[in-house]
Amino acid sequence: MTAAPRLRVLAAMSGGVDSAVAAARAAEAGHDVTGVHLALSANPQSFRTGARGCCTIEDSRDARRAADIIGIPFYVWDLAERFRADVVDDFIAEYRAGRTPNPCLRCNEKIKFAALLDKALALGFDAVCTGHYARVVLRPDGRRELHRASDHAKDQSYVLGVLDERQLAHSLFPLGDTVTTKEEIRAEAERRGLAVARKPDSHDICFIADGDTRGFLARHLGSEPGDILDQDGTRIGSHDGAHGFTVGQRKGLRIGRPAPDGRPRYVLDISPVENTVTVGPAEALDITALTAVRPRWCGAPPAGPGSYTAQLRAHGEEHPATAEAAGDALHVRFERPVRGVAPGQAVVLYDGSRVVGSATIAATHRPVPADR
Structure with missing residues (x-):
């Protein structure tokens, strides 16, 4: 040898x-x-x-x-x-x-x-x-x-x-x-x-000294009060800056009164233009597809659509999906709905244990309601 x-x-x-x-x-x-x-x-x-x-x-x-x-x-x-x-x-x-x-x-x-x-x-x-x-x-x-x-x-x-x-x-x-x-x-x-x-492992974000991400962002982006909205557009609270929230967040919403159904609400959408944060029930976080940009391939780009598993968080589970690259975009469709995916996160594709590549999530697509 x-x-x-x-x-x-x-x-x-x-x-x-x-x-x-x-x-x-x-x-x-x-x-x-x-x-x-x-x-x-x-x-x-x-x-x-x-x-x-x-x-x-x-x-x-x-x-x-x-x-x-x-x-x-x-x-x-x-x-x-x-x-x-x-x-x-x-x-x-x-x-x-x-x-x-x-x-x-x-x-x-x-x-x-x-x-x-x-x-x-x-x-x-x-x-x-x-x-x-x-x-x-x-x-x-x-x-x-x-x-x-x-x-x-x-x-x-x-x-x-x-x-x-x-x-x-x-x-x-x-x-x-x-x-x-x-x-x-x-x-x-x-x-x-x-x-x-x-020596204990490091964790969280190294450049945020006190671990307070919301405070770090407030210091750099300032305070800009805005509205927290329910899915129907009803104002149900206020915030000090939309940058202090992320899709899927449950804690720290400061809504006050409970939802009519008594269930917790989660951040569904963040609009920096309107400076609004939209919240709703957990099932409203489900998506069936996403579009990602700036793909980077660990080898040759995939030729045509293919079946893969997709990972959406550093320690998240794998989700069966089909994916197809189109220029500077990557289109991913999941076999089953996945929950709490935020634009800006990375989607990483796998073929078995092999890493195919990564792209930055630009948009997510939710299931079409059955009554439409």
Whole structure:
């Protein structure tokens, strides 16, 4: 059997346990590994500190200590300006337009596998290594495919669905091929002497320091009072800014009086032009189809309509669907209605475990009422 080639690998080290173990595995596999931590804020103290975040001064120190234990060179690269423009400003603009973006997916697309990868290749590296749970599969014809992690419970291929074939050719995901629990990853980190072994996972949005997304948006978009409407257009409440809501939201509506049927209501639609938020019962969230834009394919685009499964959230279930690409649009129709899908989210198509591609949801289509 031919030995795998020795690569020059740039390991993106966030300061967490997954990226540290991924870097250690890459080095153990015989690759020439260099660690790098991305400084994504001009003021790192404005990002989360302690157990809840990433991208902090504390995280850069944790990453450096891990690199020292692994025995690899380590650097900190300042990508704060690029991150602000491509991720933070995009996040604010999407909410201003009444959409619900996924900043982690955008960070992978614009930062880790664009800005970082391009810089790595320019410096002579062969690949970028991260702690994502996903797999790159080499086909007999030499092309590469992105697949779900061997352990579907930890799979993160949804947020990597924006990667094209060129980027996949220069990506390593050392954690994706093994079926291990997070406790086993932590135990491996302990065996390797990595101090991050018991560090809690980061969660939520790294650039919102206090976890208050509505407050963050209010600070950047201001307060603009408007109406909360029922499905028939009746005003049933008010809000301080439509950007503080997302389709499918139930809590924090501040409607006051209950609905006539006594059931809870959910956000059905957000109109930034009229500055209104429309609410209704859960079943009104059902959609049967969607239109998405700016598709990115993990390989060749599909030829004609096909049957796939579609995932609509990072940890959501798969929905059987048919899909067809038409220029810069992707049309998806579901076998059964799905609920609570918001424009701005990503739809990722799968063929079995293979990631076909990703697109940004632009519009959703609800079932036609039976009495029409």
